[in-house]
Amino acid sequence: MKKILMTNAYIKNYTGSEVDTVSIANYFVENGYCVDIFTLDKGYPLLKSVDHRVRVIDYLENEELNDRYDYIWAHHYPFLDFLLFDKKIKATYIHYLSLSSYANYEAYPDYYQSLSLVSTLSYEAKEQNRIEGYDNKYFNIFPNYIMEKELKVLHNAKNKIESICVVSNHVPNEVERIKAIFEKKGISVDIYGKKHIYKLVSADLLLQYDVIISIGKTINLGIALGIPCYVYDHFGGDGYITKKNINNSFKFNFSGRYSRCKYSDIELVENIIQGYGECLKDIEECQKFAKEHFLFETIINKAFENMHKQPMDYEKLYQNYNLLFRKSPLFVRENGIRQNLINKGKLFLQIYYAKDGNYSEKESIKVEIIDKTVKFNSKKFSRSLNFRIDLVNRAGYKIDNLIINGESNSIDKLTTSGLLTVSKSLISMNDDPWVEIKNLNYLELSFNISDYNDEIRNSYYSANYLKVNDLVHAEKYVKGFFKPKLVIIISDKIQPDMFIIKNDKAEVLQAFCNYNFKTNQTIIEIPINSNCIRCFSKVDMNEEKLIFEYNWSRLKKIRRRLFST
Structure with missing residues (x-):
């Protein structure tokens, strides 16, 4: 079974590169490959979409990576640097794919000319590469794609708009405002993205709507399904995709940067309603363009064909880029450690x-x-x-x-x-x-x-029931009037083997062992069934120290006996 290692900064949210990585990983395992994904951090909701046969390995688990793979399919150059020069992992063929001309770690590795294949997302990106000084003869176009399995059901267009789907993680203000305007006209609008309905956008979801307002890969899928697509987001946009503008908009990855036309909310509503009929006339033409230019199976077969023309030469790679042995770990190590601290x-x-x-x-x-x-x-x-x-x-x-x-x-x-x-x-x-x-x-x-x-603090500060022992930082809260209870939150300054709660008859009410007490975190709740409650710390088998004494009958005059920590 052929082994493929993929890389992406994160595998946890519904962002472009993350969803792309998971989609391709799932395709590979469905076609008989053994797949690992290396990432800084993994989590939900996206992990739910990962095929159970795919291993998702984060920085802290990087020792689980194999020493050798048949292929590396990489996003985000610092991760490829780390794998090749710090981990010294090798693959017969390496494909590096950049999904943006603007994001920092979507830049190309210094050794891009030494890779089996290097790809960019669009013709616009390829032009940006030329401006930045890259040699474009090395670059393949690997556009946003649609898979054949997504096209089992196609859209049946209506004569008028009844529902609109907006897909964006950065919805412009004017697009936010069109929802209310459309709904007054009896047209429903749903917005999908980080600050709105947050779920994976699929063909089944898009087929529920008459119009899609979005950019990028959502537009690719919408066009292929036969849904009228209106390209607009934070860059402005190209409006409805028709046979007149589809080629140019495609070259700019349906990003809206081809035309960059900005509109007010009123103008957007007018354009969407008035242009709908004209867009419907070109649906079949646009679907044909989609199958010719961004059908995944065609694109990936061509990528593998090109990859196989140039196996990796590691002796030459290491000789020419020796400095990366020292530089390559920096980004991934620092951010891997930082992400671990964030997760804690x-x-x-x-x-x-x-x-x-x-x-x-x-x-x-x-x-x-x-x-x-x-x-x-x-x-x-x-x-x-x-x-x-x-x-x-x-x-x-x-x-x-x-x-x-x-x-x-x-x-x-x-x-x-x-x-x-x-x-x-x-x-x-x-x-x-x-x-x-x-x-x-x-x-x-x-x-x-x-x-x-x-909850406890909010309930009892105002009632003046909170009393704090400043030396020990043990906080006591009285809860309830008819059936009073004492809640104790112990700080990490106290590290005994056991806490013992006794009543005024020296009877043990409760004892707690082997907890790692933390400030404002560990809670003990006991019923108060006597006039006096005493709390002791037991640091060994023989010695007990009184932390505090709580006299229930004299609520406003709490007597404390302190001990040194």
Whole structure:
């Protein structure tokens, strides 16, 4: 089985280069290749679209890369530098593809002339290469494409516009405003992109609309499907694609930079309505152009044909670009470490799956938590599996409405760790709280999440119930009036083996062992059932130190006994 290594800065969001990398990787595995993708960072939602046979390897996992591949298919030159000169990975053939004439790391490697094939996205980009001093005789055009499987169903055009689809991660203000204007005319407008409806744009999605307003690859797909396409975004645009402008707009990657015409919201609405009928007349002509110029299967066959004409000569490459052995690691190493630090500050849901309960990091799915409501849906598995669900990677978070496969699960019926039940909520008591559920052939999960520390602070600062021991930084919160409870958040300045909570009769109410306490993160909640509560730290088998004493009967005069840390 032939092995291909692909590179892209990120594999996590619905951006152009990320979606392109995943689309081609999936094509390769469907056609019998073994595929790895090397990236700085991976995550959801895009990972859900990656074929399970593709290995996505981030910087921290780079030791898992093979020493040799049959092909390297690279985006973003610092990653190719890193692989060739720092990791010393070799491939018989290397294809480098730049997807932009403007982004910094879409530039070409210094040794582009030594590669098997180097490609650019458009004729506009090729001209920009010439201006920047590159030798254009080395450049192939690898345009945005459409795959044959996307064209199983074609669009049936209507006589009038009823619905419009806008696809953009940088929607201009005038386009934002046309939504309200169109809707007053009875025409619905949906906007897809980072700040709007965020999902993968597919042929099935586009076929639901009468007009597409976008740039780039979405236009390629829309034209091939037979949908009227209006090229417009932050550069301005070319208007409706017709047989008159399709060739020139294609040379500029349907970016809007061919004409760069800017319009007001009113002018856009008028142009879209008035030009619709004329655009419909050219639909078949434009579809024919699409099949001739950006059908993926034709483009990639030509790329491999050209690649095979020039196998890599590593002796010559290393001799001519010796300095890159020192320079090449810089970008990827620095940014890989930085991305790791960024990720440590983020919240994640991580789902481990295994047939026998032996869970491992390699057989897990990590999803960044970015909303208060967390949802996850898996595809059906061919067999029943056991799941360990790490609900959040941080202590001190409240989890409500936990629903697994359509059922609200009682926590006492599940195998759990690091979770405390408070009323109907679950509180994460450490950085690795989990529930385990067995024998499922699919997993559908949802819950609400919030910072429990913030909730407590917001509720009790105003009531003046918060008292802080400035030396120990142990924060105490009184909760409720009729059934009072004491909530303790312990700082990382206290590192005992055990915390012991006793009442005024010296009876142990609760004891907590082996936690890595963190400031404003680890929470202990106990019922107050006596007039006096004392909290001790036990640093060895014999010694107990009193952290504080809380006299419930004298709420406004709390007595503390301090100890030195």
